[in-house]
Every structure is written in C-alpha cells, then in structure tokens.
Amino acid sequence: MSLNLVLERTRLNYARGLIVPKSQPAGRHGEKNQHYAAVVTEPVFEFSKVFDADYLYFYGPHLEAVSDAQAATIWRLLDLEPGMRVLDLACGHGRIANRLAERGARVTGVDATPLFLEHARRDATERGVKVDYVSGDMRSLPWPEHRFERVISWFTSFGYFGDDDNHKVLTEAYRVLRPGGRLLIENNNLAELLPRWLPAVVIERDENLMIDRSIFDPMTGRAVTERTCVRDGQVRRFRFAVRMFIGIELKGWLLAAGFDSVDQMDHEGAALAAGSDRMVSIAQRSSVADKSSAMG
Secondary structure (H helix, E strand, O other), rough: OHHHHEEEEEEEEOOOOOEEEEEEEHHHOEEEEEEEEEEOOOOOOOOOOOOOHHHHHHHHHHHHHHHHHOOOOOHHHHHHOOOOOEEEEEOOOOOOOHHHHOOEEEEEEOOOHHHHHHHHHHHHEEEEEEEEEEEOOOOOOOOOOOOOOEEEEEEOOOOOOOOOHHHHHHHHHHHHEEEEEEEEEEEEOOOHHHHOOOOOEEEEEEEEEEEEEEEEEEOEEEEEEEEEEOOOOOOEEEEEEEEOOOOHHHHHHEEEEOOEEEEEOOOOOOOOOOOEEEOOOOOEOOOOOOHHHOOO
16 A cells, blocks of 8 residues: 555544553453553653654655645635744644745744754755744743744644643743734644544555554543554654644633634634544634733
C-alpha cells in the first residue's frame, strides 16, 4: 500500500495510543474473557523523538503535496492580508510559514526542534522569502504582548503537554495577539475520529515501516501511542501522548484563556459537525485592549 493511500485512509491522525490485552475473570461458562486496556502514564512528549528525520521521511512527501492547499485555507479562514504579522506556533519544518510568507505575510515561526528549524530556514532561502524562525517553548513565548495580528497552530500542534501547560499555551497566544487579533487551532475532530479509531496503523515507504499502536483514554482525553520505526535496518521504539478535544471542550478552554468569541468549522468554513474530517477553531480577541494593559 502506498504512503499516500495510507495517510489518506487515516487522514493523518497520527496521535493514537497503545493497546494491550488484559485477562479477566472466567465468564459464565468458564471461558476467559479478553479485552484491551489502556496503558496510560503521565503525559510525556519528547519532541526530539517524535519530530525527527524519520517523521520527515515518512510524512514529508504527503505533507508537501497538501501544503499549498492548506496555506490557502489558512489565508482564507483568517482573512489574512499582505503585511500582517503572523506567528506560526509549532511551525515544524516551515511548510506553512514559508507559503504564507510567499503570499506577503510577515511571518514568525517558533518551534522546539532544531532539525525542523534548519529545514524551515533552508526552504525559506530556496523560496526567496524572509521568515523569522525562533527556537522556543510555546508555553513561554519570547515576545511582548500585542505583537501579532494572527497566531496559527496547524495540524494537531496543540495538546503536547499536561493540561496546566496546555492552558499556558493558549494564554500565551492570547497575550501576544493584538486587540482584535485571531488564533486559529486546527486539530483532530474527536467526534469524527473515535467511531473509526484504528488500534494499529502501519505506514510503509521503500520497504521501511512506521507502526503506531494506540488507544484513546477517555479519563484523560489523551491519545497514547507506541511508535515503532523500522528504517534502513534500524529499529526505534518510543511512546508519546497527545491531548485531544471535542469541540465544546476546546471552545471552553479558549474562552477561559480570555478570548471574546470562538467559531468552529471544517476546512471549508462550514460549521463544525460530528462528521467533519478536521476541526478548526478560530478564537477572536476583543478589539478593546484589556484594562490592565491600558493602565500599564
């Protein structure tokens, strides 16, 4: 099966979880029941393990093929205009940031993975665009308040931490937005994903394999994944967890972070539905500066 076909079938929902069989007491007729139970630990997301050369190798070709269309979608949904200051939060290897810069936006990208930032800078140079790429932590952004007109978090780039730190990401995005600015978060639509959840997904490219075994833990809202990469005769195995959301929960988080309103939709701009492939949340900051900021 080709890489593109596998990614299309799974819709790139790479955040899944580990399942293991668990024995149960004997049933009414003496037989033993088996069911799968989640092995969930404290959420840990090691960026250097998840976002590395293997990620680019397995996901890169498909992501490159869809990036032009996704950048156009972001431009349309956020009503972007040339000259606007845009922050790409967890910008990865720059596939979105560089394309927005080509359209005239003044883009800054922040990411925690040096390898990805290196790729992003090289791609920007090849495209002849200027993007300010910064190594940083989205829980503590290195800019003063009211710096950007738009902030984007694209392709399930939100939810890597424990809930307290995930809230910090939203409050930091709010802080650096100008009054009237907007934050866009694009991620899995959990209501659509759960009915078709796959306990295991295998991606094959040139006889190399990436294998994800996954569960969703409803008690924590996390997808927990055991990923095995088999490439060029080397085997690497690790686990990671990603927080996932139903629409109303993420909307509540955004309002709690200070945003004035939240609209939720699919990529086409239609109202979010249970069957929407992906979830786009656009949070609007009030056009009136906070009293605390005005007094300062």
